[in-house]
């Protein structure tokens with residue numbers, strides 16, 4: 133396979149042609165915030181989270197690293213002010229619509245939101261924005277995991293995995309705009325629909341899908 | 354292109370000419386004809402009743418006069434419209450017709466010889482008898498290309514279309530190579546009318562060159578902008594013009610199948626397109642070996658469910674494929690990777706509408722209209738605080754002032770112009786200082802606006818710019834598909850701020866946060882909806898920031914529009930105590946006299962309907978609407 137050389141934050145990096153900047157960076161130990169990117173669909177990325185912005189020499193605007201193919205000589209900066217502003221603003225929007233109850237959350241300290249907030253230097257509790265958190269019921273119908281739609285950041289990783297697996301997919305997106313959510317057909321309890329492979333749980337970057345083994349509280353209540 | 358068995362249009366054309374002659378020919382040789390505007394705008398104004406009254410009265414008077422149902426002429430403000438072609442007279446168009454006027458016209462003008470000048474809107478040609486459309490100030494600016502046939506022919510008769518030069522462009526296109534067709538479009542410098550203004554010829558070329566088969570062409574007739582109805586008017590009034598161009602596009606890029614994606618909320622357009630498709634198939638203008646050439650092509654209608662986002666090309670394609678109408682990242686562009694992953698050309702109704710003119714009359718003739726970089730005409734749906742609402746077609750480069758004041762007839766009721774909202778929910782509000790801006794793709798973009806889909810709403814001194822921004826953002830916020838973070842959550846935050854400001858609950862820092870979010874949503878969103886949703890906010894912040902500040906800092910709505918920031922108040926010194934005209938007008942009994950018989954409004958009871966305001970005699974003028982609200986001590 134052909135390789136190209138590009139620079140990311142001044143560091144010389146080798147990557148395969150056709151690969152996206154995001155993966156070239158991550159594979160070389162350079163972190164770029166991201167939620168929705170998956171290696172499995174890096175050819176046609178979901179581009180939903182809008183957090184992976186980088187600046188590229190010669191480009192007028194920051195671009196999403198998960199969509200930008202590497203090219204010979206590309207000069208990428210992950211620390212440009214405009215890219216960081218977008219990533220911060222995007223994450224802040226997500227956090228403003230996320231219940232911040234980390235102390236009680238089963239994924240506390242294993243959470244991508246916390247990781248990104250630390251990386252970008254922003255607080256989990258936003259002062260600038262208003263708080264809009266959904267109050268959907270929590271679904272603990274599966275014997276193995278709990279689904280809390282209020283904590284979902286709509287990255288789509290779980291949906292992609294579920295739909296890629298053989299058999300009828302259990303989950304998908306429903307509704308539009310602010311009401312968009314991951315749910316089952318007919319909003320049935322997830323346990324009725326799912327074969328408990330729990331691939332989605334492993335894929336979830338937030339505390340929306342968690343193993344019951346990690347979350348005794350949600351199980352009993 | 355190889356001709357299999359030379360069939361030409363001439364046979365159909367002779368037939369069509371005969372048909373046209375049979376209807377309209379009588380005008381010159383003894384028999385009158387009447388046309389009635391029966392597009393959605395006409396129907397909404399009562400054209401059905403007028404049509405029935407005309408038919409009944411003609412039967413009663415035993416007059417031989419065909420009545421032809423035509424489309425929209427663009428004079429929507431004066432619907433229902435009836436045009437009488439009486440031998441010996443110019444063709445005269447009557448406006449605001451109702452069944453009574455309709456019967457009067459038949460008796461007075463058709464039977465008698467009185468053209469009833471009191472009901473005349475305008476004659477179609479200059480004459481000594483009655484005023485004509487050419488005398489209207491708008492005639493100087495209007496150039497009818499896309500709307501040429503609209504209101505002049507019966508959209509349900511393919512013969513009418515052909516008798517007026519229809520399908521000549523297709524015939525001509527099939528005699529040259531697809532590459533030559535594309536060259537012609539490029540030389541005409543046509544740009545997309547769907548919003549972005551992308552060079553159409555380049556897109557066609559990209560699609561023709563893209564590897565992969567089969568290829569598709571799609572006509573985007575989703576028209577979801579609130580207040581926009583240009584595409585509807587063209588589809589309803591001249592469906593074959595769109596179809597003819599779509600067939601030419603199919604030929605040019607090498608497609609065998611076309612689609613028209615039309616919103617299901619346009620039932621009349623759907624019905625007429627269905628009929629047009631059937632007629633075109635009958636005449637071998639669609640189907641196998643079109644007009645005897647090796648080129649085969651057919652078109653299917655697809656009814657969209659009416660989501661605004663489905664007008665975005667990648668969402669539209671997903672919807673055509675039976676998926677949810679959710680956009681995806683571009684590139685790849687549909688021209689390379691579209692419907693079913695195949696090269697797909699997608700063009701707006703009006704873009705296509707230009708194509709047949711370019712092919713038939715040549716690129717030079719088209720490029721001579723408009724400006725160097727924006728050729729041809731622009732079609733606008735003029736609405737809001739303007740005298741002549743309706744459809745307007747002017748050359749690109751016409752100034753906003755000319756459109757609003759000359760074509761549109763200015764602001765009604767002697768009010769002051771404040772701003773023009775152009776481009777719908779993705780567009781911007783431009784102030785008075787921008788009135789001399791030429792309307793073309795680039796000038797508008799430079800001013801922070803957008804050609805958009807062609808909505809143009811005129812605003813006057815009574816319109817609050819914060820409320821206008823809130824109104825449009827509420828639309829886009831509701832229509833967001835929710836896929837990406839900035840649009841889903843950013844517009845929600847922005848709307849909350851605007852709601853607060855218009856309710857007088859804005860905090861000093863809100864304006865800055867609103868501006869920051871607007872910039873981020875614009876830069877960070879995935880598709881055009883999110884990228885343009887902040888435009889109404891950004892443009893009002895740029896040109897009318899003082900209004901935002903008045904709301905936030907003084908609790909004052911300068912236009913007296915925001916209900917929470919105004920109240921009605923009776924100036925005690927001005928109240929004529931013996932008069933009680935206002936008391937009875939109040940439906941909630943909020944007005945009562947105090948001990949000195951001066952009327953006082955109980956603000957707790959008042960519902961701010963404003964009915965009392967005109968009740969106070971002008972000579973007293975004691976009742977005022979004011980902001981910020983003040984209460985009588």
Ligand SMILES: Cc1cc2nc3c(=O)[nH]c(=O)nc-3n(C[C@H](O)[C@H](O)[C@H](O)COP(=O)(O)O)c2cc1C
Nearest residue numbers: 545546547573576577664665666700701704881882
């Ligand atoms: C939210 C959104 C809505 C759109 N709606 C329409 C529409 O109703 N009609 C249309 O022709 N184009 C619409 N577009 C533009 C299309 O994506 C596309 O650019 C256009 O159909 C291309 O045709 P053109 O080159 O002829 O302009 C919309 C774009 C966005 C982002």
Ligand code: SF4
Nearest residue numbers: 284285287288290336
């Ligand atoms: S449940 Fe988890 S993986 Fe699925 S969309 Fe929500 S945050 Fe992403």
Ligand code: SF4
Nearest residue numbers: 834836837840880883
């Ligand atoms: S910008 Fe809005 S409409 Fe477009 S993909 Fe994102 S959420 Fe959907």
Ligand code: FES
Nearest residue numbers: 168181182184198
């Ligand atoms: S990782 Fe690039 S948009 Fe989500």
